[in-house]
Amino acid sequence: MVDAARHPRIDVRTFTEVEKVEGFVGNFKVTLREKAKYVIADRCNGCGDCARVCPIEVPNYFDMNLAPRKAAYVPMSQSVPLVYNIDLDACIHCYKCVDACGALEAIDFSQEDQLVEEDIGAMIVATGFSHFDPSVMDEYGYSRYPNVITSMEMERLNNSAGPTAGNLIRPSDNKNPQKLAFINCVGSRDKRYNPSCSNFCCMYSIKNAILLKQMNPNVDITIYYIDIRTPSKGYEEFYDRAREMGIHFSQGRPSLITEDPETHNLFVHSEDVTLGKVMEKEYDMVMLNQAAVPQPDQNHMSSVLNVAQSPGGWFMEYHPKLRPMDSPTDGVFFAGACQGPKDIPSSVAQGSAASSRASRILQSDHWEIEPTVAVVFPERCSATTRGRACGICAKACPYGAINIFSPETPAEVVTAKCHGCGACVAECPEDAITQLHFTDAQILAQMRAVLADKPEEKILAFRCHWCSYGGADLAGTSHFEYSANERGLRVMCSARMDTDFIYEAYRLGAGSVLYSGCHPQDCHYITGQLIGAKRASRLEKIFDKMGMTDGRFRVEWISAAEGDKYARVLNEMQAVLDDIPMEDLKAEIEKLKPEMSKRLKKFPGVPGVQEAMDYSDILVDAITKQKETA
Amino acid sequence: MNHESIGSLFVDEVKAIPGGEFVEMCYSCGTCVSKCMIQQKGEPEFNPRRLLRMVMMDMKDEAFDSRTTWLCSACDLCYPACPQKIHISGVIHAVKSLAVKNDKKTIQNIAVVDQQTCVACGLCVEVCPYEAIKIIETKVPYRGVINIASVDPGLCMACGTCSAVCRSTSIGVPEEFTDESVVEGLWTWLQSQGVET
Amino acid sequence: METRPKIALFQCKWCLYSEPDQNWVDNELPSSMHLVKLPCTGRINPLYILNAVQGGADGIVISGCLPEKCHYKEGNLRALRQHDEFLNFLDYIGYERSRVRFVWLDLQDRGRIQKELADFKSEIAKLGKAKVLATRSKVSPGGQYA
Ligand SMILES: Cc1cc2nc3c(=O)[nH]c(=O)nc-3n(C[C@H](O)[C@H](O)[C@H](O)COP(=O)(O)OP(=O)(O)OC[C@H]3O[C@@H](n4cnc5c(N)ncnc54)[C@H](O)[C@@H]3O)c2cc1C
Numbered sequence: 001m002v003d004a005a006r007h008p009r010i011d012v013r014t015f016t017e018v019e020k021v022e023g024f025v026g027n028f029k030v031t032l033r034e035k036a037k038y039v040i041a042d043r044c045n046g047c048g049d050c051a052r053v054c055p056i057e058v059p060n061y062f063d064m065n066l067a068p069r070k071a072a073y074v075p076m077s078q079s080v081p082l083v084y085n086i087d088l089d090a091c092i093h094c095y096k097c098v099d100a101c102g103a104l105e106a107i108d109f110s111q112e113d114q115l116v117e118e119d120i121g122a123m124i125v126a127t128g129f130s131h132f133d134p135s136v137m138d139e140y141g142y143s144r145y146p147n148v149i150t151s152m153e154m155e156r157l158n159n160s161a162g163p164t165a166g167n168l169i170r171p172s173d174n175k176n177p178q179k180l181a182f183i184n185c186v187g188s189r190d191k192r193y194n195p196s197c198s199n200f201c202c203m204y205s206i207k208n209a210i211l212l213k214q215m216n217p218n219v220d221i222t223i224y225y226i227d228i229r230t231p232s233k234g235y236e237e238f239y240d241r242a243r244e245m246g247i248h249f250s251q252g253r254p255s256l257i258t259e260d261p262e263t264h265n266l267f268v269h270s271e272d273v274t275l276g277k278v279m280e281k282e283y284d285m286v287m288l289n290q291a292a293v294p295q296p297d298q299n300h301m302s303s304v305l306n307v308a309q310s311p312g313g314w315f316m317e318y319h320p321k322l323r324p325m326d327s328p329t330d331g332v333f334f335a336g337a338c339q340g341p342k343d344i345p346s347s348v349a350q351g352s353a354a355s356s357r358a359s360r361i362l363q364s365d366h367w368e369i370e371p372t373v374a375v376v377f378p379e380r381c382s383a384t385t386r387g388r389a390c391g392i393c394a395k396a397c398p399y400g401a402i403n404i405f406s407p408e409t410p411a412e413v414v415t416a417k418c419h420g421c422g423a424c425v426a427e428c429p430e431d432a433i434t435q436l437h438f439t440d441a442q443i444l445a446q447m448r449a450v451l452a453d454k455p456e457e458k459i460l461a462f463r464c465h466w467c468s469y470g471g472a473d474l475a476g477t478s479h480f481e482y483s484a485n486e487r488g489l490r491v492m493c494s495a496r497m498d499t500d501f502i503y504e505a506y507r508l509g510a511g512s513v514l515y516s517g518c519h520p521q522d523c524h525y526i527t528g529q530l531i532g533a534k535r536a537s538r539l540e541k542i543f544d545k546m547g548m549t550d551g552r553f554r555v556e557w558i559s560a561a562e563g564d565k566y567a568r569v570l571n572e573m574q575a576v577l578d579d580i581p582m583e584d585l586k587a588e589i590e591k592l593k594p595e596m597s598k599r600l601k602k603f604p605g606v607p608g609v610q611e612a613m614d615y616s617d618i619l620v621d622a623i624t625k626q627k628e629t630a
Numbered sequence: 631m632n633h634e635s636i637g638s639l640f641v642d643e644v645k646a647i648p649g650g651e652f653v654e655m656c657y658s659c660g661t662c663v664s665k666c667m668i669q670q671k672g673e674p675e676f677n678p679r680r681l682l683r684m685v686m687m688d689m690k691d692e693a694f695d696s697r698t699t700w701l702c703s704a705c706d707l708c709y710p711a712c713p714q715k716i717h718i719s720g721v722i723h724a725v726k727s728l729a730v731k732n733d734k735k736t737i738q739n740i741a742v743v744d745q746q747t748c749v750a751c752g753l754c755v756e757v758c759p760y761e762a763i764k765i766i767e768t769k770v771p772y773r774g775v776i777n778i779a780s781v782d783p784g785l786c787m788a789c790g791t792c793s794a795v796c797r798s799t800s801i802g803v804p805e806e807f808t809d810e811s812v813v814e815g816l817w818t819w820l821q822s823q824g825v826e827t
Numbered sequence: 828m829e830t831r832p833k834i835a836l837f838q839c840k841w842c843l844y845s846e847p848d849q850n851w852v853d854n855e856l857p858s859s860m861h862l863v864k865l866p867c868t869g870r871i872n873p874l875y876i877l878n879a880v881q882g883g884a885d886g887i888v889i890s891g892c893l894p895e896k897c898h899y900k901e902g903n904l905r906a907l908r909q910h911d912e913f914l915n916f917l918d919y920i921g922y923e924r925s926r927v928r929f930v931w932l933d934l935q936d937r938g939r940i941q942k943e944l945a946d947f948k949s950e951i952a953k954l955g956k957a958k959v960l961a962t963r964s965k966v967s968p969g970g971q972y973a
């Protein structure tokens with residue numbers, strides 16, 4: 001940390017938060033809030049005279065509130081930079097510190113928060129994690145029983161720079177505990193609180209046990225666990241070492257801790273699963289390995305930085321295997337536990353990877369983007385035709401890549417920000433936006449080709465590139481049998497599945513249409529799936545009202561790993577079609593055609609669509625002719 | 631890919647009964663066992679975790695014969711404690727109902743009705759926490775066909791609440807104590823404490 | 828002769844007592860207290876209480892599981908309703924309500940039953956001996972007088 005602070009090209013801003021982010025990869029404008037320290041950093045030499053004279057003591061959050069600090073303070077003696085700070089919430093304005101500081105004149109109570117704007121090329125987010133508060137788990141009595149502590153409190157208590165200088169004492173009587181229990185998975189792997197595994201607590205609980213045992217070989221430590229997870233190199237050996245040292249491991253999640261009201265000793269009730277026997281054991285002190293949870297301000301940060309969150313609340317990576325340190329927004333990278341709980345080696349590895357990814361941006365003059373970006377036809381935008389931009393596209397864009405500077409100016413796509421999901425293209429009521437490589441005309445041409453022959457027997461499946469297309473792929477490579485009448489059509493995201501495509505498919509006489517994409521939490525384009533899902537449910541209602549047979553329009557969210565589901569859904573759709581007698585089906589299709597055409601009135605006017613129709617008519621003709629001659 | 635046995639596994643039977651759906655979510659942490667009072671008050675063999683395991687491992691007969699199947703009173707102390715949010719007593723109940731279907735008999739001392747004295751007042755029906763008692767038209771020796779209380783052996787858990795409310799001492803669970811012994815005990819104790827009567 | 832207050836303790840056998848507490852209640856209860864252990868507080872026949880009152884008990888403790896933790900789903904709640912009515916009756920015949928105490932215990936309340944009993948005892952001592960009721964004979968739950 002000291003090295004980083006001294007480095008000529010590293011600028012450490014402590015007590016500073018990101019307030020606003022504008023711009024795009026390579027050209028971010030970031031507004032920082034430098035909070036007032038009430039101490040002028042350049043003048044403070046870190047002597048600590050102010051803290052010495054300060055009469056106010058409050059708990060030090062850095063020591064997990066186990067030790068006091070003054071209102072004029074640094075959280076720990078190794079703080080970088082060593083600049084004192086005045087906690088105005090605690091300060092009583094006696095100004096003793098000002099006198100103590102004397103000639104240095106470093107203390108300035110008139111300081112205010114500063115908003116600074118910086119030009120930034122790339123950002124690495126490393127905001128880490130927070131801790132589950134076990135006091136909500138009544139059964140473990142944390143915050144009621146003094147000798148039940150959390151792992152973070154333990155880290156401070158056995159740290160040589162901690163409040164007790166590394167002398168482990170128990171809070172009720174300041175004696176050295178001899179019998180300790182560590183309880184794993186407190187609030188993690190627990191569907192009531194956090195269903196996921198916190199990744200590193202098994203290991204640090206072994207670490208703490210070994211540390212304590214090294215300091216005092218007579219302490220008796222039992223680690224209660226559901227499963228011990230030691231998945232990395234050398235971890236299992238570390239676990240072995242703990243066993244060799246005589247640390248006890250008991251498989252079984254304790255259900256209850258009770259306390260002797262006199263001695264404040266604790267009784268841990270658990271089933272030893274291996275023995276199938278319930279035990280109640282007495283301990284001097286119990287440590288709860290509380291779950292790692294996202295930072296309390298993670299939601300706020302994700303909207304400031306415009307990045308997505310995974311189901312558990314952690315920041316979501318671009319791709320879990322191939323791009324784990326990239327965010328979905330170009331130029332923003334993740335390092336460490338903010339993207340999901342991980343230990344120090346993995347955090348460091350991800351940090352190094354993120355910084356090398358970021359330096360690629362800083363090194364280059366230009367930046368390659370996805371070729372499938374959106375393009376506006378300004379003459380069709382309602383700003384031009386009716387003098388007022390509706391703004392639907394800007395609202396739909398998950399990346400905020402569409403600018404509408406005033407109601408009278410047509411929408412503009414910031415190409416560097418656009419990721420090519422196509423949400424705006426499908427949403428635009430004026431058909432004034434198109435997506436390169438996925439234009440309406442291109443998709444229409446594909447549709448007409450696959451529906452050229454016996455359309456009533458076909459199931460037209462719209463699949464999103466990232467999930468349901470992969471699902472269909474997996475169904476194929478796994479040799480799952482599914483209806484041969486399926487005709488797949490790939491778009492980038494379910495958000496691109498335009499209502500016009502669906503109407504057109506039925507107008508062309510399609511038997512069934514599948515509208516498929518990712519599960520909401522898996523969407524590759526932050527909120528693209530939500531837009532697609534909303535549209536799909538609207539369509540479902542419309543078709544229901546039109547009197548379409550149930551099951552001819554189906555909406556399914558299928559991940560790339562759900563090949564079996566893809567096959568099942570298609571077989572079910574085939575079964576629906578098989579259940580309708582062919583004459584009835586044809587009659588229904590014919591009956592609904594005028595309604596579909598009515599809803600498609602504007603569609604042929606979309607640039608390129610008429611040409612596509614003409615061209616595909618020739619194609620369709622050729623296909624049918626070929627059949628006749630054959 | 632079609633195995634004969636699929637769909638006929640014991641675990642599938644249990645999962646088909648409401649309450650038994652999530653049995654396979656159990657990761658054997660043992661929380662439920664150490665929560666359980668039955669296990670701690672003299673039934674060391676009582677082990678819900680193990681019963682769930684038996685279901686998963688297709689050990690049908692063992693599950694039917696397990697004391698856990700029959701003694702669980704659905705107090706649901708374990709349910710809020712289970713980190714996998716499994717309604718354990720629901721699973722046990724599913725196993726029990728399958729066992730009853732397979733003609734297995736409960737090992738509980740269930741409540742017995744004295745058919746000669748029951749007046750079908752319905753007080754017991756009202757208080758039974760398991761809704762195990764119904765007033766049913768029955769043919770009773772000397773009394774003809776009359777309405778009297780009748781206990782469902784699959785539901786009764788032998789709590790004795792019915793015998794506490796019965797005004798005619800017509801229903802009761804065979805217990806290690808009797809009304810008389812309780813009263814006798816009280817009076818003997820009181821007299822030993824020097825009370826003149 | 829001045830005697831110590833006589834207290835009858837009705838306990839449900841599933842009561843969430845910790846092991847040492849249960850051992851204490853089972854084996855070390857002072858002779859001025861009498862333990863009646865039943866499957867559930869719902870199993871307490873009001874006549875048991877009446878007998879204790881008739882026999883001259885100065886106080887009655889009913890100890891069971893916390894309302895939502897009844898071993899028999901809600902036996903204790905159903906019982907509570909019944910006892911409540913019965914207490915009105917006791918009140919009516921001159922047996923003060925404060926001589927009956929309900930104690931709902933949880934496993935985490937280690938050592939609480941001892942405290943509760945001691946506290947109750949001192950309270951009863953303050954109230955003095957229970958009023959001698961007119962009839963002093965056994966009431967058998969069968970309804971006949973012994
Ligand atoms: C009790 C315990 C013991 C552990 N022991 C070990 C061990 O022995 N070995 C091991 O490998 N791992 C251990 N770990 C795991 C280790 O703590 C993590 O792997 C590591 O801290 C992750 O580093 P990080 O930089 O991603 O996040 P953090 O260490 O959490 O750092 C994040 C930083 O970002 C700051 N920050 C947060 N939000 C903002 C914001 N909005 N603006 C500005 N700054 C912000 C925070 O103040 C913090 O300084 C342990 C964890 C715990 C809980």
Ligand code: SF4
Nearest residue numbers: 184185197198201202
């Ligand atoms: S790392 Fe171990 S202790 Fe932590 S949640 Fe996962 S299994 Fe539980």
Ligand code: SF4
Nearest residue numbers: 656659660661662712
């Ligand atoms: S508490 Fe839940 S997960 Fe744990 S053993 Fe019992 S049923 Fe299984």
